[in-house]
Amino acid sequence: MDNIKDLQAMDLSLPSPAYIFAVILFGVIGYAAYRYGKKTDHSSSKWLGITMMLYPYAISETWQLYAVGTALGIGLYVFR
Template sequence: MDEFSQPPSPLELMQSLGFDYSVAALIGGTIFGIIGIYLFRKGRRESHSPNIWVGVGLMLYPLFVSSTLYTYVVGALLCGVAYYYWS
């Protein structure tokens, strides 16, 4: 390493590791993750397994989807599934 070279910025480091998220995707993932936590806790409290599994899905899918469009589409679909099974 050259004595005058700068270490990579956190953004450059994340992009080199394959994480290329936009701010809108991060905000959407956060919103859907919070909804997932709510559904998971409600499902555990009421012993309602569809709420538990949809909640887990809402919490985990943003980790694997980096596209903003897919983040919102998958989140809306999972919220639709939760609404369908709501009891």
């Protein structure tokens, strides 16, 4: 329990369960899109898949994670 208090004292916090769920969800969708793009030689699906797997490292807010993930998912649907 002291470790959590130490992290909070350093202004660090753990991500929420909704954030972790979104990272896993969009990572799995991105991996599937990458595999599909690689198998069918669709470069747009492949690059959107890579983007979906990597963008959570650059976003710290949960609502932004869902917004960007939804936009990339729509992009996958449109450019397939």
